[in-house]
Amino acid sequence: MADYEIPKLTGLGYVEVPALEPDSMAGKGPYVAKPEFQKALHFPADFDKGVSEGYELVPDWKNRALEKLDDLRHRYRSLQLYLDICVKCGACTDKCHYFLGTKDPKNMPVARQDLLRKVYRRYFTFAGKYFPKLVGAVDLTEAVVEEWYNYYHQCSQCRRCSVFCPYGIDTAEVSMAGREILDHIGRGSKYNNEIISKVFKIGNNLGLPGLALADTLEGLEEDIEEDTGIKVRLPLDEVGAEVLLVTPSADFFAEPHVDGLIGYAKVFHEAGISWTLSSYASEGANFGLFIGSYENMRRIALRIREAAIQLKVKRIVFGECGHAWRVAYSFLNTLAGPFDFLDPKYPVPQHILEVTWGLIQDGKLVLDKTANDDKVLTFHDSCNVARGSRMGDKPGGQFEYPRNVIKAVCNHFVDMPADTIHDATFCCGGGGGLLTDDLMELRIKGAQPRMEALKYVTDTQGVTHMAAICAICKSQFTKVIPYYGFKMDQIVSVHQLVSNALVLQRQVSVQARPEDENEDR
């Protein structure tokens, strides 16, 4: 198996601040994106001819990197501020799951940020220009670039450190700027950039073509009918439906994600809300955020707008996806708005949990909680939902809505320790564009704080399952929890729990196909 040590859980519920192991995660970073993907994302790809595979830096990379840094600090005043105001107080040091799990001091958020900050100081501040040694400013060299590439892909942009920073410095923005600069000098990551290019080419991260999507949805309709005796629809490209559902493509493909998708379908069916998926905007995720590229984030977001217009829907609802919801909730209107063609009675956009919780409160869903009596649930707050968005109209709604829904469909629910949930939640270890097999050591070690918390409630309160509302969290956990002695099917989708408990009353879908209706009569 692995040639690195898997952390051992203590059972205490938390990870002790570790003794430092300098350079324990030094290395080359994840696989580098090929020039064809850099090109697809409109990044420079004018590599010297004859360069093998184009994995070199672009010509004149140093000036281009500094130009980009200069551009970004003017474009985002927040970045300029974050580069200037850190006082090295150290409050962030032990807040990072990757530092706790890897013990590498460069994974202390302050140190990781300083990899960029020390170059900024050298070229853009008075002290750094004239007295670089006094202020820890360094020249931009290839070695620095390699370090950026390695360590800016050991930050999942979860922003837990920012919660504890007295100045509110957002480490994620620094990591995003680092990646954006790297993308402009030929150092994009294969995982992120290949995926984004698939969205542009095929419509989703998976590369799932329309025909395959249609076949998948049909298969799910058969499964639900077999299970419940009712023809619940999963419509694709149905013009005139009320709701466009935008969900991560993992919901069409992976486990337990698919079970969540079945849950959304049943909720819409039961409430009599007509809905549709789009083969053009068949992706909720927006990896443009992860690479700090406003342009690519916008290109991806615009697909949703176009699909909504073409399908003539009145509402846009997002499925269970962490950063998709952050992009949707916080940025969609400025990225792809205005959405004045949608029904103003509903928030733009809406989260599926807002839809489901609203229906539960209105008594529109018949729920049999005992269907989940074989489980004791806990809930993993996803970083981008917890710290980058909200649900409903009150502060903290993003913590309450998922828990309210779980409690409405399950009899047994307990929370993990307070410093690991809500806005202090720990990242799953695979967020921010790091969910790739070539970073498996990082992913396993970074999951340790969450695993300690899960182990604690498992031992003390008999928790058997952990629910999540993010495709990355679900995939990351199913992959890494076996290393910690858990089983992969202990991870569930929140709407999978809803699906289990929902007792369908509506016999015929409001979107029944003509032949189905005839059959039923």
Next chain:
Amino acid sequence: MALEIGGKNIATDEEGYLENLTDWTPEIASAMALAEEQPVTLTDEHWEIINFLREYYEEYQIAPAVRVLTKAVGKRLGADKGTSKYLYSLFPYGPGKQACKYAGLPKPTGCV
């Protein structure tokens, strides 16, 4: 990277997936399986899955989801084989990724 088979070099990516799907031959699948840290000798059971994956890919241009795969395998080869447990017993690194590699298909990407 490259895989050497019968004196011919076959191009693969960093993770050992074929660069050109058309390069695939059954010998390549066997060689990939034997090249694992814990070498696997492909049996008829493995081939049933690999052949299904190739057929599915031909029609839909993507590997099937685990759920689709288990359902199809169950229908074709009997209900006892239509479980993810059975598939994992054949392909311990995950039927999606490991079996796709042997079948010469590109790796599924995204939040999976």
